[in-house]
């Protein structure tokens with residue numbers, strides 16, 4: 019275990035910034051803590067447990083142009099020939115330029131649930147089981163080093179241990195740092211992490227610092243609430259698919275999508291082309307499954323036209339469909355969706371209710 023004195027933190031970040039982009043939780047003038055590109059002189063906020071949004075935006079961009087295209091005229095129509103839209107089209111050649119900007123970067127100060135969120139997205143974008151390999155996500159992911167910090171003081175809305183995580187978890191993290199008296203301890207778990215800890219400001223952690231860090235971790239685990247038993251949730255969600263409880267639970271939901279945007283692992287996106295005077299961009303932009311148009315088909319049919327169906331999808335995807343495909347959950351228990359839902363919908367309550375046996379549920383196998 020290594021140790022970095024508090025007064026060396028700025029130098030460490032400055033050293034990293036000399037090699038690439040550093041992203042860290044920083045409090046803005048409005049008091050909101052967000053992951054922002056760090057520059058010397060900026061104070062990193064580690065005492066506020068969670069930035070408002072997970073740092074996924076730096077790997078899976080909220081809005082990203084992934085190709086530019088344009089039509090260029092080639093050849094000239096015969097002299098005197100009538101120029102029509104059809105002749106124009108005959109001479110227009112489509113030029114396409116792929117874009118894939120993936121700067122080397124370190125995301126510093128994310129929490130173990132955020133690092134785990136990247137692993138959960140890796141399954142989808144990273145070719146797990148050969149389904150799909152996304153070059154845009156993966157280029158950024160490979161160029162990124164994750165330096166997580168132990169959650170010394172978990173919130174009442176944290177439930178990472180109920181979903182297989184840990185406030186000092188290392189899944190997805192290249193380095194885990196823990197705040198101790200006088201600074202931070204650091205442990206590396208990958209080659210990328212080892213490289214970071216080669217910075218001269220690190221020293222070997224003393225026995226007292228190591229013991230302190232281990233105590234912080236143990237106490238943090240003990241403080242995280244376990245609001246439901248995960249065993250059986252998948253089967254019960256399946257059995258309860260037609261249960262009227264979904265309708266009752268969704269009444270407060272206003273389909274704003276906030277819960278999906280703040281989440282470290284929600285990964286749905288939409289693709290649009292924007293064309294102005296023959297020049298265009300193909301963009302992908304975060305989408306969310308609460309959006310009524312999300313599943314609208316070209317035929318006009320919408321299999322999730324009702325809000326209750328969209329609401330049901332979010333929880334079933336995270337705790338039933340995704341686990342069936344990837345043998346993992348699509349939730350790391352960060353609690354952001356609880357904190358930021360404007361109508362106070364609580365995923366823990368939904369899972370306690372719909373993830374349990376329900377007497378009114380349709381027998382398993384009768385679902386639509």
Ligand code: SF4
Pocket residue numbers: 270271272273274275276277278308358359360361362363
């Ligand atoms: S944040 Fe709350 S109100 Fe908004 S879509 Fe999610 S559950 Fe519905």
Ligand code: SF4
Pocket residue numbers: 277280281282283284336348349350351352353354355356365
């Ligand atoms: S579903 Fe909610 S609690 Fe789970 S990872 Fe996403 S934001 Fe966090």
